[in-house]
Amino acid sequence: MVPIRSVLARPVAAWMVSKRRQWERKPAEIQEYWFRKLLDSAQNTEFGRNHYFKDIRTQADFREAVPVRDYEALKPYVEKVTHGEPDILWPGKPLYFAKTSGTTSGIKYIPLSHESIGFHINGARDALLSYVHETGKSGFLDKKLIFLSGSPEMIVKHGIHVGRLSGIVNHHVPGYLRTNQLPSWETNCIDDWETKLDRIIDETLPQPMSLISGIPPWVQMYFDRIIARTGKQIKDVFPEFQLFVYGGVNFEPYRAKLFDSIGNKVDSIETYPASEGFIAYQDSQIHPGLLLLLNQGVYYEFIPAEEFFNENPTRVSIQDVEIGKNYAVIMNTNAGLWGYNIGDTVKFVSKDPYRLVVTGRIKHFISAFGEHVIGEEVEKAMQYAVERQPETRVVEFTVAPQVTPPEGGLPYHEWFVEFDQPPGDLTKFNDDVDRRLTELNVYYDDLITGSILRKLKITTLRKAAFIDYMKGQGKLGGQNKVPRLSNDRKIAEELKHFAE
CATH class of the missing domain: 3.40.50 (Rossmann fold)
Known part of the structure; x- marks a missing residue:
């Protein structure tokens, strides 16, 4: 042919x-x-x-x-x-x-x-x-x-x-x-x-x-x-x-x-x-x-992410964006959406x-203690730890705050991770993720060093945990995906049932 x-x-x-x-x-x-x-x-x-x-x-x-x-x-x-x-x-x-x-x-x-x-x-x-x-x-x-x-x-x-x-x-x-x-x-x-x-x-x-x-x-x-x-x-x-x-x-x-x-x-x-x-x-x-x-067919505007929740945030056109700055994306379209916040954040390279590059969702963050950790930061922290134990294979993960730990002590960020192949040293992996996150987010670092938060905790999930979770939510397949970050425990409490 x-x-x-x-x-x-x-x-x-x-x-x-x-x-x-x-x-x-x-x-x-x-x-x-x-x-x-x-x-x-x-x-x-x-x-x-x-x-x-x-x-x-x-x-x-x-x-x-x-x-x-x-x-x-x-x-x-x-x-x-x-x-x-x-x-x-x-x-x-x-x-x-x-x-x-x-x-x-x-x-x-x-x-x-x-x-x-x-x-x-x-x-x-x-x-x-x-x-x-x-x-x-x-x-x-x-x-x-x-x-x-x-x-x-x-x-x-x-x-x-x-x-x-x-x-x-x-x-x-x-x-x-x-x-x-x-x-x-x-x-x-x-x-x-x-x-x-x-x-x-x-x-x-x-x-x-x-x-x-x-x-x-x-x-x-x-x-x-x-x-x-x-x-x-x-x-x-x-x-x-x-x-x-x-x-x-x-x-x-x-x-x-x-x-x-x-x-x-x-x-x-x-x-x-x-x-x-x-x-x-x-x-x-x-x-x-x-x-x-x-x-x-779209006229774009961009709001600096740190201003998004202000009463009158700055809205800039394409010529005024800055490289390396996190922006919420606002769209005006030839289908009739006007001043429309699609919920994503991006950073120009x-x-x-x-x-x-897409950095996350404007409402998907953890700021239970004022740290405002975003999707890009947790993904980079995970990638850092995987690179240090390259045998590791991550299937999926999501992060939520644990404000009142049932075991007592300081609050922390809880990472729910499903591994296809776990790291050889999970404790070191946990430490590497936490260390990289403190380097990426100064507010998180301040909370750790100030003993407001303790080091993050990885909770490992059994195989097919996220698939079973999505199936239980009626969201298996298609374009559905698990949020990378939550500012509450709704998803976390469901995923606890799949812990190893």
Whole structure:
């Protein structure tokens, strides 16, 4: 068979990268363009009239008129849209609602418009084309590709289709990839994750898999089931597997175990998709960070993380961000989200072009004692300890405060860790994690040295603990993930039942 896809991908990739570099060179101008276009498009909507869009002249005017909101604050408008009312947040009605789970909001319905859906699709496509252009590797496109995602089945709510984002995107996979995409449509529609996973394995085992995409913990579960069934490493089951595409969580805690399962190193591409928009992707195998997509129908604002909970926090545009500073991401989109806090924090590692890393969730932190420990810090501390005992393989972990220890004594941070292969010296591992965290967070260090907190404690969990926990919560598989940090003991108390 003539390798048509791989041959055609190279000139298409070169064209895409040349177009991208045009807006990369003028980030402030392209963001001003989207700022104007979004306001002009939505000025006659109910939201636009209520917030005087016709009178807004500058970005400063916009910030005066439009406060930062989370889903709960925007919900009165969203509910009107879900009841079928047109011209509320964006002209007309949305094409879809992406249904997501919120911690305080219950189910959230994020609108996707006719204008925005193409950017969701193009983001994933362009991530692959960037890889093709930089590396010259395109042969994977002529073999089988697997996307571990939610069900593509949808319901209709007042004329608007509702489903999981990954399932919605499944309806828009380009025709030239449909013929080599797995799993089959029928298998993808299975709701029960474990049944679905077994069926996916049935379909993929005989195939020349070259690309595997999904959230790392669920890809690891897929790999574990294959190894249990075949007794072989993934490289021997899929000798042509060469590219792993992932997003949704930091890859580092999963990297060692995942590559152990594979048996060799493969290239990887990190993406940053969200229901609110496709935000960024890894555009280089050489340079760190993810390229922020400034020409994707979104006007971005950033709030310094330390100011986020202030009454009037600073909101800056792209040209005013600083490298190395933690920001909450605020989005204004061509699906009608305005001043919308998506809950993520990021840190820029480059401004030419603008590349970032995701550092955590603005509300997922531990500050029971004023320490404000964030996701990036606990992941770096864990990585530090693993590097010092490289035989260690971490499956998953989460951290919570223990304010009133049942055994008495000073409070501490409790780390719930499931190991596939535990460290040879758990006490030293515990000390290494704690020492690195004190180096990364000065407030935590002050509390330790001031005898307000005692050293963190690792509670080891039995095998499959996190899978069983997620199963008990009805959140096994798909795009669901365990929060890395909690400021309370809700998750911790459930996980205590799985302690070794």
